[in-house]
Amino acid sequence: MSERSTEPVLVVENLTTEFRIGGTWYPAVRRVGFTLGRNETLALVGESGCGKSITALSIIGLVPKANGRVAAGRVLLAGRDLLSLDEREMEKIRGNRISMIFQEPMTSLNPVLPVGFQVAEALRYHTDLSPKAARARALALLEHVKIPSAARRFNDYPHQFSGGMRQRVMIAVALACGPEVLLADEPTTALDVTIQAQVLALLAELKASDGMAMIFITHNLGVVASIADRVAVMYAGDIVELAPVDELFAHPTHPYTEALLRSIPRVDRDAFDLKPIPGQVPPITAMPAGCRYADRCPLRIERCSVEVPPLAPVPGLRGHQARCWVRAGAGAGAEAA
């Protein structure tokens, strides 16, 4: 492979997105940074409110303006900072070079327009294809995402499709212009598991065939294990651990990741060792000063409550970073067994 193909498609640096509550701005995403390689799937995983969706909305410029703002950071797509673009320039990128699919396809599709039209619309907006050529390309896309008898269903409306098929239509819309990056926000969460497996397989296949990079947002660590190349675990607005997928599951290092894995009832294992995480995520308006997980953490030391730990390399593990005073960075390794 050439030097160029190893360069990241997307670089997120120091991204901080805030929301205004009662007149004060609070960070929902705090100094988040990662790179995304060509043809790579990065999973952002975490529980409700951890900032995983807000990270994606910040990248694609869809943070609600009424009470939200990207306060700091850079989002570099092939070297160009998307955060510095105005809305008109961003519209040329969104749906074209970066696309997004959401959890509930019914709310993203227009209920009064046929699905074929909606796929063609994306093409007409971003390319100068003739209406006829756009329709032909739209049909090819619906076939590409494996909608059975796509030609016959081209003029059907979203309500005539099942949830899984609607999500395929959304994927076709998102892929219409051959984006470099696909942001997938819980795209299989509303689907039954057998349909989820089909959609995950489709996404993996499309990623390979179209060579795009994907940020896959989910709360489900099982889905992460199925689809990701690398994983960023988020907690209360921070990335707390970042590692290749095999690494993360073999050596979960941040105490939160470790606890999360122990709290999942698994279908492949007997359940005797299920251990819930005590307490709950602190509210956005009352985040602790130091590590945001400190209050729930069994490894807490004094420093944790005072100083925010950096996302630092984990000693002895390649490409593996964690935001933990006890287990990562130069001072790590002192933990008693």
Next chain:
Amino acid sequence: MTGTLLEVERLSKTFQVRRGFLGGATGTVHALSNVSFSVGVGETFGLVGESGCGKSTAGRSILRLVEPDAGRVRFKGEDVLTARAAQLRRLRREMQIVFQDPYSSLNPRRTIGQTLAEPMAVHGLGGAGEIAETVRAVLAEVGMPSDAAAKYPHEFSGGQRQRIGIARALVLQPELIVADEPVSALDVSIQAQILVLLRGLQEHRKLSFIFISHDLGVVRHFCRRVAVMYLGRIVETGPVPAIFDEPLHPYTQALRSASPVPDPKARVAMAKLEGEVASALAPPAGCHFHPRCPHAMEICKRVYPAWTHVGKDRGVACHLFPAPAAASALTP
């Protein structure tokens, strides 16, 4: 097992739905067809399956929150479906339900204390003092702070609301709880807290559960026996580790292999199962699963498979496991 608490026999339920332009045509949804199972005293029995398989309708029919069309439900030998008002009220004291969505199942305009006291008042269980005492004890039992009784639902998180929903089911000291996707709306870490709570309650109070879920991992954790449903019918039953480790019915196998496991070495055998669940308005002839089944045979398209007992505690409805002629008359 120390005895049977609940027996469900050939439970069936259809719904009429309007379809077509402006609802001009009607159709019949076969939500439940000949569903039979039993739950032992202190047993945790799981009903699993995907959306629309009838698992919730089964749970609700047992409590007569939905009136089934046919079949029999016996609770400690008493016939639930023919019970008259007074008898049914008494039976419902012993059979309670916990719902999935702790946001919509609590009255937002009542304090937690009022919500918990109401069932006891309705059933005439003690005076105000006694009721308040029970409310306090049950809140403590589900891990809620004692000042919760004076607060309103919006003051609590999803996990806490589900604890309140569980407390409401417990105040009448029931013997059976139908838990309909009780942890599905919760985050993983909160889900584990609620599962541990339910497990503790089950052990201390010797409660029986019908635990309805689409999540095989949760069912494996909580249940001792399970029935797998597809399009209104039970396709397989058995004890819990066995049914997930060695599923017999091709649908159970597909469900199992499509369930994601947090281990990249066990990446799910993705998209093994083609197609989607057929409409319950027009279930396929023969075995309802045959259009998606990798093992479908000629007979599967015509004849619904008879129930076959496999070993002493498992059963399956699949032509791959033909029943001995004599034993094939009844579903489980």
